[in-house]
Amino acid sequence: MxxxxxxxxxxxxxxxxxxxxxxxxxxxxxxxxxxxxxxxxHGVVVENSYVASQKFNTWLDEAEKSRALGWDVAASRDADGHVLLETSAIPAGALATAELRRPLGAHEFASLTFTSLGDGRYRSSEKVDAGRWTMRLRIEAGSDVWAGERELR
The missing domain is CATH 1.20.5 (Single alpha-helices involved in coiled-coils or other helix-helix interfaces)
Structure with missing residues (x-):
């Protein structure tokens, strides 16, 4: 068929x-x-991953101490290119510094120091180029140290 x-x-x-x-x-x-x-x-490339792994628990302990302080920081940029920090619960006279790096692309770095404007506000002494940055903040008040990371656009 x-x-x-x-x-x-x-x-x-x-x-x-x-x-x-x-x-x-x-x-x-x-x-x-x-x-x-x-x-x-948003990761960070380290020179030696083994050494960085050995420091990991120390970094966790420092982060926990920072959280326990109860301090908070918000970052922005003014029209002139300076970084502004709005803080809460930070004692008067605290010293603020920051290390900036580009999260992607060209490896660009910058260091900032801040001047207190009063009322928990700080302004960077240096201008920052436009674009996206990852900022590692460090605020010291006496023996208390707060460290945190913020994104700056």
């Missing part, structure tokens, strides 16, 4: 379409995931 099948034939043209669509989906997903990975990376 000879007869025609009820469905159409699967030709080379169909196979080409399946391959193009399949690889197109894979490429689209890969591009999407790569853009998420590069857009969200």
């Amino acid at each position: 000879t007869g025609k099948s009820s469905g159409g034939q699967f030709t080379g043209k169909h196979m080409a379409i399946v391959l193009v669509v399949g690889f197109g989906i894979v490429a689209a997903v890969n591009l999407f995931m790569a853009s998420l990975a590069t857009g969200g990376f």
Whole structure:
């Protein structure tokens, strides 16, 4: 018995379409995931990861001590390019410093010192170039030390 099948034939043209669509989906997903990975990376590259791992628990202890102080800091930039800090619960006369680095792209660094404006506000003595920065703050008041990281845009 000879007869025609009820469905159409699967030709080379169909196979080409399946391959193009399949690889197109894979490429689209890969591009999407790569853009998420590069857009969200905020890590720090260290010179020696083993040495950094040995300091990790010390860094956790310092972070816990900072949280226990109850101090809070918000950072922004004024029109002149200086960094402004708005603090709460920090004793008068505290000294503030910061180390800045670019989170992505060119390895650019800056150091800041701050002058108190009163009422828990501080202004950097140095101007900061426009763009995105990661800022590591350190505030000292007597024997109390607060350390934290803020993003500056």
